[in-house]
Amino acid sequence: INTYKERKNVDKYASVVSYEDFVENDFNLNIPRYVDTFEPEPVISIGQNVKELAELDKEEQRLFSELSLSVNALVATQSLQDAQELDKLKAYLNAKAKRKQVQAQQELL
Incomplete structure (x- = not known):
């Protein structure tokens, strides 16, 4: 005002x-x-972004491993029906891990 x-x-x-x-x-x-509000875009460091992506990939792999261990531990303590549901989850997680590996290999090409 x-x-x-x-x-x-x-x-x-x-x-x-x-x-x-x-x-x-x-x-x-x-x-x-009449009013110039233009602000230049910040400079993006490609090297820094690649480093952050690599760190995120490592973190994702670590979390995936933890989840897989937890699922395996649950399978040993659950009823047959629960074990079957957990097996489905394990299969899903394994398929996702394989897709991730294929995607990473394709990106390298």
């Missing part, structure tokens, strides 16, 4: 524009025409 009341020019926020400027711009009230 103070910017408006005091008719201030504030970089990337507000601009005091004369009537002549409006006329020159065909009375266009589009804010970006």
Whole structure:
């Protein structure tokens, strides 16, 4: 409100524009025409992203191993029906791990 009341020019926020400027711009009230809000995109470090992806892959493998161990432990203590359901889960997890390996190999090519 103070910017408006005091008719201030504030970089990337507000601009005091004369009537002549409006006329020159065909009375266009589009804010970006008068206030530059452009911010450059941050530089992306490809090396850093690759490193983070590798760390995430390691973490995913660690969690997958923990989950597999937990499922195996549960299979030993459950009823036959529960064991069959856990076997389905193990099969799903193994299939997912194989798909992940194939995907990683394809990405290397």
